[in-house]
Amino acid sequence: MLELLKTRRSIRKYTNRKVEKEKIEEILKGVLTAPTASNGRPWEFIVVEDEEKLRKLSNCRINGSQFLEGAPLAIVVAAGGELRDIWVEDSAISAIIIQLTAHSLGLGTCWIHVRNRMHNESTSTEDYVKDILDVPEGVKIECIIAIGYPDEKKPPHDINSLFKDRVHYEKY
Ligand SMILES: Cc1cc2nc3c(=O)[nH]c(=O)nc-3n(C[C@H](O)[C@H](O)[C@H](O)COP(=O)(O)O)c2cc1C
Secondary structure (H helix, E strand, O other), X not given: OHHHHHHOOEOOOEOOOOOOHHHHHHHHHHHOOOOOHHHOOOEEEEEEOOHHHHHHHOOOOOOOOHHHHHOOEEEEEEEXXXXXXXXXXXXXXXXXXXXXXXHHOOOEEEEEEOOOOEOXXXXXXXXXXXXXXXXXXXXXXXXXXXXXOEOOOOOOOOHHHHHHHHOOOOOO
16 A cells, blocks of 8 residues: 555546456445445446547536546546535545545545536536436436546655654644
């Protein structure tokens, strides 16, 4: 786990290689073990491999989402049922579990944020995504995780400097 945490980076360029069904299953098995508040499990995950849908989803934001067009796979992280405010935390935790599980399988990922973002001046990113994927009313969307075999390399972050700046002992 420590090695995975150290080496994970946001990957926005992917090779043409499809993600094997077995790997998609492993990612889903991983995320379905994620902790949720009161074990509420509000999540709904939408697995998207269709090229046309990925292309449309890549335009969900004015910027920050276009690279999805080059990804072979996306998992849309949503939440439904009797939603409590904590669906946001539950969804965010599941998203990072998807990212880390995918990384453990040799895949690169990047979060594309959806909640409270706009597709254009009049349409929210959420409504735009919901329309493409036939998501029912009442279901909320947190983000889209783009997934694929990495076609870029990024060095790990320098955690030593972060230690100095961001970790406090006993008091702030
Ligand atoms: C809550 C959240 C929202 C993010 N939204 C986007 C996004 O919409 N588009 C994007 O390209 N990257 C997005 N990212 C990825 C961040 O830009 C990235 O994690 C950050 O720059 C640190 O780089 P690293 O992931 O390689 O460590 C998001 C990450 C998080 C955690």
